[in-house]
Amino acid sequence: MRISEGVEWAVHLCGVLGVVRDGYSLTAGRLAEFHDLPSDYLAKHLQALSRAGILTANRGVSGGYRLAKPARSITLLDITLAIEGSEPAFRCTEIRRQGPCAATPAACKHICAIAQAFMLAETQWRKALASVTVADIIRTAASESFDRARRQAFQDWLNNAVK
Amino acid sequence: MRISEGVEWAVHLCGVLGVVRDGYSLTAGRLAEFHDLPSDYLAKHLQALSRAGILTANRGVSGGYRLAKPARSITLLDITLAIEGSEPAFRCTEIRRQGPCAATPAACKHICAIAQAFMLAETQWRKALASVTVADIIRTAASESFDRARRQAFQDWLNNAVK
DNA sequence: ATTAACACGGATGATATCTATCCGCAATGC
DNA sequence: GCATTGCGGATAGATATCATCCGTGTTAAT
Numbered sequence: 001m002r003i004s005e006g007v008e009w010a011v012h013l014c015g016v017l018g019v020v021r022d023g024y025s026l027t028a029g030r031l032a033e034f035h036d037l038p039s040d041y042l043a044k045h046l047q048a049l050s051r052a053g054i055l056t057a058n059r060g061v062s063g064g065y066r067l068a069k070p071a072r073s074i075t076l077l078d079i080t081l082a083i084e085g086s087e088p089a090f091r092c093t094e095i096r097r098q099g100p101c102a103a104t105p106a107a108c109k110h111i112c113a114i115a116q117a118f119m120l121a122e123t124q125w126r127k128a129l130a131s132v133t134v135a136d137i138i139r140t141a142a143s144e145s146f147d148r149a150r151r152q153a154f155q156d157w158l159n160n161a162v163k
Numbered sequence: 164m165r166i167s168e169g170v171e172w173a174v175h176l177c178g179v180l181g182v183v184r185d186g187y188s189l190t191a192g193r194l195a196e197f198h199d200l201p202s203d204y205l206a207k208h209l210q211a212l213s214r215a216g217i218l219t220a221n222r223g224v225s226g227g228y229r230l231a232k233p234a235r236s237i238t239l240l241d242i243t244l245a246i247e248g249s250e251p252a253f254r255c256t257e258i259r260r261q262g263p264c265a266a267t268p269a270a271c272k273h274i275c276a277i278a279q280a281f282m283l284a285e286t287q288w289r290k291a292l293a294s295v296t297v298a299d300i301i302r303t304a305a306s307e308s309f310d311r312a313r314r315q316a317f318q319d320w321l322n323n324a325v326k
Numbered sequence: 327a328t329t330a331a332c333a334c335g336g337a338t339g340a341t342a343t344c345t346a347t348c349c350g351c352a353a354t355g356c
Numbered sequence: 357g358c359a360t361t362g363c364g365g366a367t368a369g370a371t372a373t374c375a376t377c378c379g380t381g382t383t384a385a386t
Contacts, residue, residue, distance in 0.1 A: 038346060060360065091165060224330060345370070
């Protein structure tokens with residue numbers, strides 16, 4: 001069981017887009033450059049975020065991506081579901097209906113207790129992710145992972161990269 | 164992101180083993196038969212459960228598997244970790260250290276806020292799974308998925324399969 | 327002692343998913 | 357027009373999951 005790397009990329013880059021001045025945007029190429037990621041592949045993920053309504057994309061020579069809504073309104077769950085899809089991690093295959101003591105359709109009126117438990121666990125997981133927004137990430141990262149020099153380098157890079 | 168089918172199989176079959184009379188056991192072949200699963204592949208998972216101390220295995224002509232501890236002491240988390248391994252689903256690749264504004268080692272003193280959030284979500288997921296035991300599953304399944312006929316068929320099958 | 331039944335681990339292959347790249351198309355601003 | 361960019365499809369390689377087979381060691385019954 002593993003979450004794809006694309007989720008990590010997407011959250012990081014939503015954080016970057018969250019500090020871009022209103023009305024400006026960054027291209028897929030620039031976003032890839034920022035964390036040295038494979039540009040074409042990252043583009044796929046950005047397109048998924050766009051389809052999910054998390055980013056707004058603009059085509060053409062002055063195009064690029066920006067957040068489709070305020071950073072405080074985008075949760076880690078939103079991003080995760082956009083990249084990974086919304087199917088649950090646990091997929092009940094109803095094996096209770098197989099074998100010599102197979103449950104009859106009538107006996108399967110209730111959802112399997114095992115599936116139930118895993119679904120509940122996944123709900124907890126989703127709740128936790130839904131409680132953290134891109135704005136939260138930006139705030140924490142700004143105070144914990146950006147010293148003076150990096151903050152300056154970031155601003156310089158942004159000013160040059162933004163369109 | 165998906166949990167392997169083996170987890171579902173393992174929980175179901177731990178439930179079966181949980182109602183076997185003390186001192187008796189079931190072979191991998193019998194367990195596979197019960198839910199019509201690929202016997203050889205299931206065997207791999209049973210071996211993993213054995214290595215994890217969830218099942219006790221006995222070799223030889225009258226061998227087989229039984230629960231290594233009471234059903235109330237085996238959680239869904241125990242089983243999941245035994246099958247899936249204990250690595251977290253979210254693997255931080257520290258991309259903040261890459262690119263033109265890479266964070267210095269000093270700035271990475273704190274864990275990345277993103278990794279932190281995903282780890283916390285995963286902790287919630289684990290908590291939920293740790294709060295459900297095989298005994299709970301047996302109890303719920305018995306009352307919800309076993310009508311009179313199936314209960315009887317199950318007892319008959321067990322009496323014949325057990326050793 | 328021989329035999330049959332069983333768990334165990336390694337090796338191997340098939341299938342699916344993830345990662346990555348490339349291409350043509352459509353849209354946009356100069 | 358023309359360069360730049362997002363978009364989706366096609367493709368291929370890498371990795372993980374699913375599945376099978378085989379030799380070995382162990383056990384109990386004959």
